Amino acid sequence: MVANLIYFFRRALSTMLRSFGLTAVAIATISISLAVLATFVLVVYNLQRLTAELGDHVGLSAYLQEDAWSEGPSIVERVESWPEVKKAWVLTSSQALSDFRNELGPDSVMLEGLPDDVVPPSVELQLYEKRWAYAEVKGLAARVLRLGGVSDVRYGQQDIEQLSSVLVMVRTVTLILGLSLGLATLLVVYNTIRLTLYARRDEIEIMSLVGATPIFLRAPFVIEGVLQGFIGGILSMFIVSLLEDVLLQQLVDGLAYLKPSSVELISIPPLFGVLLVGLGALLGMLGSLVAMARFLQWR
Amino acid sequence: MNVVCGAVVIQAFQLTKVYDAGDRPALKDVRFALQKGEFVFLTGASGAGKTTLLRLLFGAERPTRGQLYVNNRDMSHLHGWALAQLRREIGVVFQDFKLVPTQTVAENVAYALHVVGMPDRSIKRRVTQTLGALGLLHKARTLPPKLSGGEQQRVAIARALVNDPVILLADEPTGNLDADLTPVILELLEQANARGTTVMVATHDRHLLATYKKRVLTLQQGEMDEDEHFQSEDITRVF
Numbered sequence: 001m002v003a004n005l006i007y008f009f010r011r012a013l014s015t016m017l018r019s020f021g022l023t024a025v026a027i028a029t030i031s032i033s034l035a036v037l038a039t040f041v042l043v044v045y046n047l048q049r050l051t052a053e054l055g056d057h058v059g060l061s062a063y064l065q066e067d068a069w070s071e072g073p074s075i076v077e078r079v080e081s082w083p084e085v086k087k088a089w090v091l092t093s094s095q096a097l098s099d100f101r102n103e104l105g106p107d108s109v110m111l112e113g114l115p116d117d118v119v120p121p122s123v124e125l126q127l128y129e130k131r132w133a134y135a136e137v138k139g140l141a142a143r144v145l146r147l148g149g150v151s152d153v154r155y156g157q158q159d160i161e162q163l164s165s166v167l168v169m170v171r172t173v174t175l176i177l178g179l180s181l182g183l184a185t186l187l188v189v190y191n192t193i194r195l196t197l198y199a200r201r202d203e204i205e206i207m208s209l210v211g212a213t214p215i216f217l218r219a220p221f222v223i224e225g226v227l228q229g230f231i232g233g234i235l236s237m238f239i240v241s242l243l244e245d246v247l248l249q250q251l252v253d254g255l256a257y258l259k260p261s262s263v264e265l266i267s268i269p270p271l272f273g274v275l276l277v278g279l280g281a282l283l284g285m286l287g288s289l290v291a292m293a294r295f296l297q298w299r
Numbered sequence: 300m301n302v303v304c305g306a307v308v309i310q311a312f313q314l315t316k317v318y319d320a321g322d323r324p325a326l327k328d329v330r331f332a333l334q335k336g337e338f339v340f341l342t343g344a345s346g347a348g349k350t351t352l353l354r355l356l357f358g359a360e361r362p363t364r365g366q367l368y369v370n371n372r373d374m375s376h377l378h379g380w381a382l383a384q385l386r387r388e389i390g391v392v393f394q395d396f397k398l399v400p401t402q403t404v405a406e407n408v409a410y411a412l413h414v415v416g417m418p419d420r421s422i423k424r425r426v427t428q429t430l431g432a433l434g435l436l437h438k439a440r441t442l443p444p445k446l447s448g449g450e451q452q453r454v455a456i457a458r459a460l461v462n463d464p465v466i467l468l469a470d471e472p473t474g475n476l477d478a479d480l481t482p483v484i485l486e487l488l489e490q491a492n493a494r495g496t497t498v499m500v501a502t503h504d505r506h507l508l509a510t511y512k513k514r515v516l517t518l519q520q521g522e523m524d525e526d527e528h529f530q531s532e533d534i535t536r537v538f
Binding site for chain 2: 001003004006007018202203205206207208209210211212213214216
């Protein structure tokens, strides 16, 4: 048994080395396919986390009418009695402008020369942390608007809704892409193993004639497919780890206006890496099994 | 040479093989039996069914009708693992040698031992012994295309004999060789026979049959035409 296993691995490796060009192309295709797939999964994963996190930290801004700036404290007192509201406070015009300056950073020069009261004062509401439904937050905003002295209510939920629809789209694209790339990987391995089988048909025939069992004939080719997928999976992890910093930075920049400071975008978790390599090996195995199913049928 | 015969290793009853329905059968109602330790020539003109019979014997084809038993296995129902087990008991030598050109002589011979899961050290020992016995040890690391026809046929015989088969089937083993190499190849087959291996050699070379006084099975258009035993072999007509 051990002698057989060693022999299978040796044969698989010798075939891979002998047809190095073919094997390299197959591994490169597998690794690129898996890397593209992994990148999409990474983006979906982070968008999902971000959407969930934003949903947990909902805040409302009630902008005060020009003639009701002084009513801020009384509005705070009223809304703080509502069960949904954890905390409320008045944000003065100058504080709002100062926050805006901080957000803009070096670009804050654009705000120079503007009067302090360019941004109306507001009452900020922080809600208790829970997964807020869009309708709930919308209803609460309507109640705030009905309070006297409030001209407009803005809340991040609108952005979350937009983000959610983007997430659904990206998830669908990832699913379609995943299936397509999975199929492509399968076909690449299938083709490589088929060519290998064709190149080694004399050897297979001889082995069959001298008493090789069906398992003995198939095992080296299954191992070859698994190794191609395995190596492709590991390489795809390297590709993603090289790209992810750039990609995540793009995502951070794109979502900077939404991202609460508590949310960290994360890179590939170790389990995902293991799954990726496992997926590569599985696709490799399936590809070689399909290739052999027809080729070795007559043996 | 007197052959000591024992149990029956090959038996065919009404053995028929039809490749395409409507065509003339490649073999029709063939009957014969071979005992352990026999040396038999299978002869007939081209297309008489010699190769078909050999292919049935090592399980590359299945009988259409009739029965064929090889070393107590019914060839009509043998496939997969069981067929592989039987093939380990049969050595086959082909006219075109069927050597893998990208593998060395030693690696070609070792195939028959790898498939039984023999450890590398034992394989090396057996291959060395066999190549030595056939005078090929100095060619162990050579690739087959660099060998002469006679050497390639000897490698094929080495591969067929390396695991001490019960039966050795040779399909025109001298057909592609110069006439002066025929005795060399036949001597190797006789040596295997002397060690107890049942040998069946398919040939259309009448000179070979006349030179080596063995039992001769003659096929004509797929039918067993003659089963001739030489008195020197001390074997009487079976059918």
